[in-house]
Every structure is written in structure tokens, then in C-alpha cells.
Amino acid sequence: xxxxxxxxxxxxxxxxxxxxxxSAVERALQEMEHVYAFFFVRVGNRPDAEDLTQMVAxxxxxxxxxxxxxxxxxxxxxxxxxxxxxGFWARRFGLPEDELxxxxxxxxxxxGPGDGAAVERVGRILAQLPENYRRVLELRFxxxxxxxxxxxxxxxxxxxxxxxxxxxxxxxxxxxxxxxxL
Amino acid sequence: xxxxxREAERVDRAVHALLKGRRPRLGAKDAAxxxxxxxxxxxxxxxxxxxxxxxxLRRRLSRxxxxxxxxxxxxxxxxxxAAAVTFGAGLGGAAAFAFLRRxxxxxxxxxxxxxxxxxxxxxxxxxxxxxxxxPDGQPVRVTAGAVTAFVxxxxxxxxxxxxxxxxxxxxxxxxxxxxxxxxxRVAFDLQGHAQSRxxxxxxxxxxxxxxxxxxxxxxx
Numbered sequence: 001x002x003x004x005x006x007x008x009x010x011x012x013x014x015x016x017x018x019x020x021x022x023s024a025v026e027r028a029l030q031e032m033e034h035v036y037a038f039f040f041v042r043v044g045n046r047p048d049a050e051d052l053t054q055m056v057a058x059x060x061x062x063x064x065x066x067x068x069x070x071x072x073x074x075x076x077x078x079x080x081x082x083x084x085x086x087g088f089w090a091r092r093f094g095l096p097e098d099e100l101x102x103x104x105x106x107x108x109x110x111x112g113p114g115d116g117a118a119v120e121r122v123g124r125i126l127a128q129l130p131e132n133y134r135r136v137l138e139l140r141f142x143x144x145x146x147x148x149x150x151x152x153x154x155x156x157x158x159x160x161x162x163x164x165x166x167x168x169x170x171x172x173x174x175x176x177x178x179x180x181x182l
Numbered sequence: 183x184x185x186x187x188r189e190a191e192r193v194d195r196a197v198h199a200l201l202k203g204r205r206p207r208l209g210a211k212d213a214a215x216x217x218x219x220x221x222x223x224x225x226x227x228x229x230x231x232x233x234x235x236x237x238x239l240r241r242r243l244s245r246x247x248x249x250x251x252x253x254x255x256x257x258x259x260x261x262x263x264a265a266a267v268t269f270g271a272g273l274g275g276a277a278a279f280a281f282l283r284r285x286x287x288x289x290x291x292x293x294x295x296x297x298x299x300x301x302x303x304x305x306x307x308x309x310x311x312x313x314x315x316x317p318d319g320q321p322v323r324v325t326a327g328a329v330t331a332f333v334x335x336x337x338x339x340x341x342x343x344x345x346x347x348x349x350x351x352x353x354x355x356x357x358x359x360x361x362x363x364x365x366x367r368v369a370f371d372l373q374g375h376a377q378s379r380x381x382x383x384x385x386x387x388x389x390x391x392x393x394x395x396x397x398x399x400x401x402x
Contacts, residue, residue, distance in 0.1 A: 028247040029240065036235050044223030047205045050239050057243055064247060089220070094210030103220055118228040141225040144201065147194070162190040166218060169193065172225070173217035 028064040032057055035081050041118045055084045125175050133168035193218055200226040297386045300344055307398040321356040326401020331388040340397055342390040343374045348383040
């Protein structure tokens with residue numbers, strides 16, 4: 001069930017500036033860009049992020065009719081987005097939403113406007129990892145190295161890289177559980 | 183292969199899909215690895231450059247919002263719910279927005295004789311309200327049996343237009359200065375002329391009269 005919003009979550013709606021002019025449609029579209037960004041940094045792929053954005057759009061059509069979007073509409077969009085995201089993960093993993101409690105709490109962390117803050121957060125978490133874990137995640141995720149390339153770079157086998165990747169992700173996940181987490 | 187290796191293989195398959203920009207195929211077997219998988223998704227999600235909304239989705243969202251902008255007509259709750267149900271059935275984004283795509287369809291090419299006025303065979307004058315209750319110049323939708331019409335008061339007289347779209351058989355909805363079809367992106371001005379990308383017959387008129395301050399429409 002919905003948890004009370006943290007201050008950062010409430011501010012999420014107020015921080016983003018709205019354009020002074022532009023039709024209601026343009027403003028609605030801009031809202032959806034923000035909703036899409038919210039989803040993308042959490043699900044990590046465009047097809048899922050777009051599906052989830054469409055779900056929020058469908059649920060918010062009548063709200064977005066207003067000629068003058070206000071922070072309350074932004075808050076409504078993000079409340080809806082969180083609920084949609086919770087349902088998404090629950091369906092993907094075949095779990096009831098209450099079992100996802102901790103995962104959702106960290107997933108709902110506000111990153112602030114844009115994706116710059118998300119990148120910083122990733123950097124902070126990586127910096128706290130043991131060197132070899134940090135290296136495998138950096139090479140694979142941030143530099144886009146293939147398994148073979150990571151294995152060559154770290155002088156090991158692809159099998160070992162996969163296991164290191166798993167352990168590194170576990171360590172990052174644990175680090176991410178705090179208020180500054182992923 | 184031990185269980186950690188098996189998990190590492192499964193997780194790597196998901197990571198590979200994400201790095202290629204695809205949805206990872208996840209199921210109940212992955213529930214135990216959800217911390218790891220959600221972290222992987224967040225790592226990929228934090229990468230640069232950040233892919234924005236695709237042009238295709240932007241277009242579809244624009245169309246959906248245009249139909250809900252004030253004065254341009256509304257998506258009926260029924261249509262929106264239908265879309266939501268379609269989406270909920272897991273058919274994915276494309277199907278959910280199928281109802282938006284009707285505007286790209288052309289009307290059927292069969293010939294339709296021009297109907298300029300609706301005169302029911304055994305028409306009956308039906309009271310639809312008091313003249314005094316009608317706002318001047320604004321269309322008000324009324325029903326007179328099988329006839330749905332928009333009554334427009336102009337001073338002390340009234341006129342009426344058919345309330346059915348001349349393209350798809352949908353009941354029009356009244357805006358301030360036009361009548362809009364909720365089924366697709368067509369509008370008619372208050373003279374009944376269609377404003378759409380393709381030619382459509384004008385709305386036929388409906389007979390209306392004022393008797394003792396009461397408005398009557400010829401219906402069934």
C-alpha cells in the first residue's frame with residue numbers, strides 16, 4: 001500500500017520548472033517526459049519505460065485536461081507512477097506488492113530533476129565497492145564492455161566475470177538500501 | 183554448475199538484454215534475485231546518453247492529450263476505460279493505444295446520399311425543455327426518442343442539428359463553439375459543417391419549434 005511521501009518525494013513535483021507558455025498539450029507532453037525519465041532510471045530499458053509511461057498517461061488523461069498544470073498535478077502523476085511501478089515489479093517477479101516493500105522504498109527514492117542525479121548516485125555507490133566489484137560494474141555497465149572484453153581486461157574467464165558481476169550487484173544493492181541508495 | 187553460478191547466468195542474461203536496450207525476460211524464478219536485478223536496471227538506467235521518449239510515443243501521447251484539451255472535445259470515459267482494459271489484458275502499449283489510431287483510418291468509400299434534414303416517418307413533437315433554460319448560442323444536446331439533436335438558441339428562436347457524426351455513428355459532444363466526435367478526431371461547427379482532414383457530409387438539421395415558451399423537437 002501507499003506509504004506517506006517523504007519530503008524529497010513531495011518536492012519532486014515542485015522542483016521541475018514548467019514552461020511559461022505553450023499549449024496544454026505541450027505542457028502535458030513535458031510532464032510525460034518527466035514521468036518517462038522516472039521510469040527509465042528505474043527499469044533501465046525503453047520498452048518497459050514507455051509502456052509504464054503510457055499507463056500513467058491513460059490514468060491521468062482527465063487530470064491533464066486542465067489548462068494550467070500545477071504542482072498538485074505533478075504530485076498526482078508521480079503518485080500514479082509509483083503505484084504503476086510497484087504493480088510492474090510485482091507482476092514481473094510474481095510477488096504480491098507487500099513482499100516488495102524494501103525494494104520499492106529504495107526504488108521510489110527521488111533522484112531530483114533529470115537523470116544527472118541518478119548518475120551521481122551510481123558513482124557514489126560504485127566508489128564504496130571493493131575494487132574488483134567496482135571495476136566489473138564500471139566496465140560492464142558504464143563502459144558497455146562485453147563479457148569477453150571484461151574477462152580479457154580482468155585476466156579471467158567469462159564464467160568468473162558473471163559470478164563477480166552477480167556478487168558486485170548484490171553488494172551494490174545492499175549499499176543502495178540506505179537513503180542515498182539506488 | 184552450482185546455484186550461485188546458475189543465478190549468475192540468469193542475472194547475466196537479464197543484464198545482456200538491458201544493455202542491448204531490450205526488456206529483460208523475468209519471471210517468478212528471478213524473484214529471489216530481485217535486489218540484484220533492480221540494481222542492474224538502475225545501473226543501466228543511469229547511463230548516458232539518456233534515450234528520451236520515442237517520436238512514435240510522443241505522437242501518440244500528443245493525440246491523446248489533444249483530444250482532452252479544453253474546447254477540443256473529450257475522450258469518453260468509455261473509450262479511455264476500453265483502452266485501459268486492453269492494456270490491462272497485457273496486450274502492451276500498441277494495443278492500448280489502438281483506439282487512438284482510428285483517426286488515421288479513412289471513412290468507407292461507399293456512396294451516401296446527402297441528407298439535409300432529419301424527418302422521421304411518423305414524427306412526434308417532443309418537449310425537450312424551456313426556451314428560457316437554453317443558453318444563447320450554445321449547443322445543448324437533447325433526445326427526442328430515436329433522434330439525438332443539438333438545440334441552439336439564437337435570441338427568441340431556435341434551430342437544431344443532428345447529434346450524430348456523419349462519419350462514424352457516434353453521438354457528438356458539445357463544446358463551446360463546435361460539436362466533437364468522441365470516436366475520432368472530427369468536429370463540426372455550429373452550422374453543421376465538418377472540420378476534418380477528409381470530406382464529410384454536413385450535419386443534417388432537425389426540426390424544432392417553440393410553443394408557449396417550450397422547445398419541441400420532431401422525434402419519435
